[in-house]
Amino acid sequence: MGGRLRAPTGRYGGRTAEERQAERRSRFLAAALQLFGDAPGYRGTTVAALSQAAGLSTRQFYEEFRTLEDVLAALHLQVNGWAEQAVLDALGDADGLPLAERATVLFRAYARGITADPRRIRIAFVEIIGVSPRLEEQRLARRARWVDLIRAEADAAAARGEAEPRDYRLAATAFIGSVNGLLHDWTAGWVDATLDEVVDELVRLLLGMLRPEDWRPPSR
Incomplete structure (x- = not known):
């Protein structure tokens, strides 16, 4: 048509x-x-x-x-929008918290937003894959928004002296891949853990990225 x-x-x-x-x-x-x-x-x-x-x-x-592809495209954006809004709403609660606590608040908000309904995570991580070049471009564009959010948080933590100052482009991209993969596998039943345990593990990964073993915070 x-x-x-x-x-x-x-x-x-x-x-x-x-x-x-x-x-x-x-x-x-x-x-x-x-x-x-x-x-x-x-x-x-x-x-x-x-x-x-x-x-x-x-x-x-x-x-x-x-087409039905237009519906899937709109639904994919809607599901990501719900998760993003959950994180933005949590930013106020996380304001002023130390890095580890702030990261936990934000990731719990994201996890609740994307896993509140198992169908959402299937839309975000399963049904969108391999449909068309157009939807792959959209998927990567939405993923880039999450990468930008992680980079902004990392840069802000570095400016506060809570994280190593460096270029976080690759690290943030790798971390978002880990988030997507772990949440997909958890939803599919391949990971024997509670959602809180999954979030805690992701926070540990993030903190390891931001604070390598040989890094020391600047002296005050």
Whole structure:
């Protein structure tokens, strides 16, 4: 199909066209979280099945999206957005804490945000893989945002004298890979540990990256 169908305009039932469109989009994304994030998965879902799960028509689907890949792209951004917002909300609670405590607060917030629903982690780390060059570019772009957040935290810790001052580009990238891999394996049941134990291990990895054995904090 060359493009989306034109959505209706004007008020209906006391709601504007934009409000109705937002509701339809939300229902499609909620249905996609269920079908893509559980059974049958993204590759096993059809437009008809998604529309039925959303309680909407295929015509309404094409008013909002061109393809199922567009839905997966939007859902992937939404899941990452939930996790990112959880971390941003936790920044206030972590303000002024020593590095180890600050890192623990932030990573617990991230872990809760991304694992609050097992379907979210499947969207973030499983269903998005290998779909298309476009979605791979999006996945790496979102991953880069997490890398930038870790780099900013590392640079701030170094400026406070709590971490070794150096270029953290490679280290942050490697660390985010570890985060993604460990949380994926934990969700899949391949890691016998509680979520708190997983978070504690990630914090230890981060602190080892920021404070190598031969590093000493500057004297005051």
